[in-house]
Amino acid sequence: MKVDQIFIDQAAGLSTAEVSDALDYFGLPGSAPGIRPIAGPRKLCGPAFTVRFAPVDTAKPGTVGDYLDDIPAGAVAVLDNAGRIDCTVWGGIMSRLAARRGLGGTVVNGVCRDTAEADEAGYPLYAAGRFMRTGKDRVQVDAIGEPVTLAGVRVCAGDFVIADLDGVVVVPAARTEEVLRRALSMQAVEQRIVAAALDGMTLSDARRQFGYHTLQRKPG
Amino acid sequence: MKVDQIFIDQAAGLSTAEVSDALDYFGLPGSAPGIRPIAGPRKLCGPAFTVRFAPVDTAKPGTVGDYLDDIPAGAVAVLDNAGRIDCTVWGGIMSRLAARRGLGGTVVNGVCRDTAEADEAGYPLYAAGRFMRTGKDRVQVDAIGEPVTLAGVRVCAGDFVIADLDGVVVVPAARTEEVLRRALSMQAVEQRIVAAALDGMTLSDARRQFGYHTLQRKPG
Amino acid sequence: MKVDQIFIDQAAGLSTAEVSDALDYFGLPGSAPGIRPIAGPRKLCGPAFTVRFAPVDTAKPGTVGDYLDDIPAGAVAVLDNAGRIDCTVWGGIMSRLAARRGLGGTVVNGVCRDTAEADEAGYPLYAAGRFMRTGKDRVQVDAIGEPVTLAGVRVCAGDFVIADLDGVVVVPAARTEEVLRRALSMQAVEQRIVAAALDGMTLSDARRQFGYHTLQRKPG
Numbered sequence: 001m002k003v004d005q006i007f008i009d010q011a012a013g014l015s016t017a018e019v020s021d022a023l024d025y026f027g028l029p030g031s032a033p034g035i036r037p038i039a040g041p042r043k044l045c046g047p048a049f050t051v052r053f054a055p056v057d058t059a060k061p062g063t064v065g066d067y068l069d070d071i072p073a074g075a076v077a078v079l080d081n082a083g084r085i086d087c088t089v090w091g092g093i094m095s096r097l098a099a100r101r102g103l104g105g106t107v108v109n110g111v112c113r114d115t116a117e118a119d120e121a122g123y124p125l126y127a128a129g130r131f132m133r134t135g136k137d138r139v140q141v142d143a144i145g146e147p148v149t150l151a152g153v154r155v156c157a158g159d160f161v162i163a164d165l166d167g168v169v170v171v172p173a174a175r176t177e178e179v180l181r182r183a184l185s186m187q188a189v190e191q192r193i194v195a196a197a198l199d200g201m202t203l204s205d206a207r208r209q210f211g212y213h214t215l216q217r218k219p220g
Numbered sequence: 221m222k223v224d225q226i227f228i229d230q231a232a233g234l235s236t237a238e239v240s241d242a243l244d245y246f247g248l249p250g251s252a253p254g255i256r257p258i259a260g261p262r263k264l265c266g267p268a269f270t271v272r273f274a275p276v277d278t279a280k281p282g283t284v285g286d287y288l289d290d291i292p293a294g295a296v297a298v299l300d301n302a303g304r305i306d307c308t309v310w311g312g313i314m315s316r317l318a319a320r321r322g323l324g325g326t327v328v329n330g331v332c333r334d335t336a337e338a339d340e341a342g343y344p345l346y347a348a349g350r351f352m353r354t355g356k357d358r359v360q361v362d363a364i365g366e367p368v369t370l371a372g373v374r375v376c377a378g379d380f381v382i383a384d385l386d387g388v389v390v391v392p393a394a395r396t397e398e399v400l401r402r403a404l405s406m407q408a409v410e411q412r413i414v415a416a417a418l419d420g421m422t423l424s425d426a427r428r429q430f431g432y433h434t435l436q437r438k439p440g
Numbered sequence: 441m442k443v444d445q446i447f448i449d450q451a452a453g454l455s456t457a458e459v460s461d462a463l464d465y466f467g468l469p470g471s472a473p474g475i476r477p478i479a480g481p482r483k484l485c486g487p488a489f490t491v492r493f494a495p496v497d498t499a500k501p502g503t504v505g506d507y508l509d510d511i512p513a514g515a516v517a518v519l520d521n522a523g524r525i526d527c528t529v530w531g532g533i534m535s536r537l538a539a540r541r542g543l544g545g546t547v548v549n550g551v552c553r554d555t556a557e558a559d560e561a562g563y564p565l566y567a568a569g570r571f572m573r574t575g576k577d578r579v580q581v582d583a584i585g586e587p588v589t590l591a592g593v594r595v596c597a598g599d600f601v602i603a604d605l606d607g608v609v610v611v612p613a614a615r616t617e618e619v620l621r622r623a624l625s626m627q628a629v630e631q632r633i634v635a636a637a638l639d640g641m642t643l644s645d646a647r648r649q650f651g652y653h654t655l656q657r658k659p660g
Contacts, residue, residue, distance in 0.1 A: 016352040017311060017333045024354065031353040033305055042336070063653045066644035085473055091457060093630060097637050113457045116482070116605045132456040132606040133471040134464065137657055165336045166352040190313060197317050204286035213283045217357055236572040237531060237553045244574065251573040253525055262556070385556045386572040410533060417537050424506035433503045437577055 004047070008074065008104075010180045011045035011162050014187065016169045019162050021216040022183035028175065032151040034083075035107060035168045039095070039118035039125040044163040046076040046104030048155050048170070053081045053089055053110075053135065054142035062140030068094060070144075073102035076161045080148035081110030083128060087135040090125070092117035099123040107161060107168055109150045126163050186215055224267070228294065228324075230400045231265035231382050234407065236389045239382050241436040242403035248395065252371040254303075255327060255388045259315070259338035259345040264383040266296040266324030268375050268390070273301045273309055273330075273355065274362035282360030288314060290364075293322035296381045300368035301330030303348060307355040310345070312337035319343040327381060327388055329370045346383050406435055444487070448514065448544075450620045451485035451602050454627065456609045459602050461656040462623035468615065472591040474523075475547060475608045479535070479558035479565040484603040486516040486544030488595050488610070493521045493529055493550075493575065494582035502580030504529060510584075513542035516601045520588035521550030523568060527575040530565070532557035539563040547601060547608055549590045566603050626655055 011019070016031070023030045049071045056062070071077055077098070081089045090106055092114030098106060098121075105124030106112075111131040118125040128151070145157045150170065155161070158173040160180075171179045189210050196206040207213060231239070236251070243250045269291045276282070291297055297318070301309045310326055312334030318326060325344030326332075331351040338345040348371070365377045370390065375381070378393040380400075391399045409430050416426040427433060451459070456471070463470045489511045496502070511517055517538070521529045530546055532554030538546060545564030546552075551571040558565040568591070585597045590610065595601070598613040600620075611619045629650050636646040647653060 015312075015334060015336075017308075017354070020352045021354055024357070031351065033351055036350065066642070066647060069642045069644055088457075092455075093634050093637070093643075096634055097643060100638055113606045114455060116455075130476065130606045131471065131473055132460045132604075132609060134457070134461055134656060136653065136655075137464070164352075166333045166350045169352060194313050194316055197313070198320055202286070202289045203313075203317060204289055207286060213356065215356075216354060235532075235554060235556075237528075237574070240572045241574055244577070251571065253571055256570065384572075386553045386570045389572060414533050414536055417533070418540055422506070422509045423533075423537060424509055427506060433576065435576075436574060 007160055007176055007180060008045055010184065014162065014180065014183050016162055016164050016166050018183045018187045019169045019171065019179065021186055022179045023169065023171065024216040025182055025218050026175065026179065027218065028172065030153055030170045032153040032168045032170065034128055034151045035126050037165060038112060038127050038130060039115045040123045042165045044076060044105035044124040044126065044161065046074050046161060048078045048157060048159045048161050049075045050145060050148045050155055050157050051077065051079045051141060052143040052146060052148045053079065053139040056138055056140050061137065064089060064135050064139065065141035067141065067144050068097055071103055074104050076104040077106040078148060078150060078155050078161065079106065079108045080150065081108065081135065081139060083151065084110045085129060085131060087133050087138040088113040088131055089135045089139065095121050095123045095125065107150065107163065126168055189215060227380055227396055227400060228265055230404065234382065234400065234403050236382055236384050236386050238403045238407045239389045239391065239399065241406055242399045243389065243391065244436040245402055245438050246395065246399060247438065248392065250373055250390045252373040252388045252390065254348055254371045255346050257385060258332060258347050258350060259335045260343045262385045264296060264325035264344040264346065264381065266294050266381060268298045268377060268379045268381050269295045270365060270368045270375055270377050271297065271299045271361060272363040272366060272368045273299065273359040276358055276360050281357065284309060284355050284359065285361035287361065287364050288317055291323055294324050296324040297326040298368060298370060298375050298381060299326065299328045300370060301328065301355065301359060303371065304330045305349060305351060307353050307358040308333040308351055309355045309359065315341050315343045315345065327370065327383065346388055409435060447600055447616055447620060448485055450624065454602065454620065454623050456602055456604050456606050458623045458627045459609045459611065459619065461626055462619045463609065463611065464656040465622055465658050466615065466619060467658065468612065470593055470610045472593040472608045472610065474568055474591045475566050477605060478552060478567050478570060479555045480563045482605045484516060484545035484564040484566065486514050486601060488518045488597060488599045488601050489515045490585060490588045490595055490597050491517065491519045491581060492583040492586060492588045493519065493579040496578055496580050501577065504575050504579065505581035507581065507584050508534060508537055511543055514544050516544040517546040518588060518590060518595050518601060519546065519548045520590065521548065521575065521579060523591065524550045525569060525571060527573050527578040528553040528571055529575045529579065535561050535563045535565065547590065547603065566608055629655060
């Protein structure tokens, strides 16, 4: 997995709403409901490093993993704990080390803990919520680098992840370039609508003039 | 719909808790669970301008509407998207224009997006949550100015809407004057109880002296 | 019920995550999902003063109680409203008086109101959420000082309650000393792991060296 700086630069100027509209334009899914900002800057983007957890195998217990050593700087850890809210798979040690190592952030399909430490470290952390009970001896790492599920959205290693105050969006790796390019062009149209309307045009006229109502609809 | 400045001035000094107690006194519903402050000042009041959305009619798709042009300054947009959390009916363009046009705020029975822009615009926005996927081509405006539902509460055009950090309360238009008047008188009693108790009286004595336990109960 | 200053001093330096791990070590429950910080400092600890509410008895209505007069300074009010989100059992008068009287904070298995006042008073308030409708004439005090339920966790009078940004943990009164002692020793180990890893050791090596993966597992 390589971290493509051009995508990160483009995504830094885009909102999840704009990227979601571009996904709609191409008929792609990717908007993950129920995952929200928990700590750190309310912005994150980068290619996914995926980790899937499963209930602990009591016959042969595994661990919650030391995968952090293997994540490249700039990548986003996407941890799939199946939406469980009864035990955490990310905590303070992880936030402090991930911040130090320059990771792009962490997104949890489940809950996380020590969230005050992530805030202090300025580390972007997204999850379904906060809790304090450890996942150790409750879940274990089941797969690394395999496709995972994030609130109904499929995430593969290398897929591009963008998150902000509104939540998390995932773009398939092979479509990242065209989706981000389309999002940037749609952003430009919306900016023209706002400018015209703030300048006195009715919203109705401004939207009609710039084709707002079909902006994210792909020409049939 | 006219925006009655006297009601807005009175409501500005009242909390949703005080108005809810006054509604209880008259045996009226109006407290809407699950709708919370999302952006802007944690205070909103004004008469409702109602918009109802319905799933898109694929045979003859409608739009998410340009109703913003028709809402008078001071009014509160109440958007009923049936509590859906999978697509938004309010976003950044709307927040910026609504702030510029002096609307009282927006309350969504559902989710909204571009919430950072609403914050920047200082625009009061209440909803069941945040998400980023557009409602365009998913829902369409079904009715404007008709009664709508807000988390189980009926809202008609012109009903008085008050919201703060605790959530949203709706007062029927025809009862607004007596409800706000009653809320102000109950507020005065509660202030006397707090003053007496902070002054050393037991809470039990203070409440008994000022009739706290039956304050919102209408004399039979 | 006495408020043991030694426990409060120890707990002030511990996170709920550390205490939860110590509870795991002894095979004890205590982590209460779904209860989150609402107002005031994001830290609370002290012995529980328990109050249970029940639906109002229409034949002989009771009150929401004046138990506040009986709670010693430093204690934490634990109010069990059965997780109800349709009416509140804690409001602004209570927050202001409780802050003045030096209570340790309030934890509600349910919702609370006038949360802006608790914030202004700097009073630690934890609950399942915010709402504004009063519990008066909807629920009444059913028991004081009896065992109650907090999001699935049993809380007895005098049990030690600790809360922070991640949520609320309850330690049985008879086990408080050993649980807090164990939490402090586990905290020391985690601090050595972080220090070693920030110093350049891989997380894998640091965790192996200090026995992280079995830290909260009691030696069989």
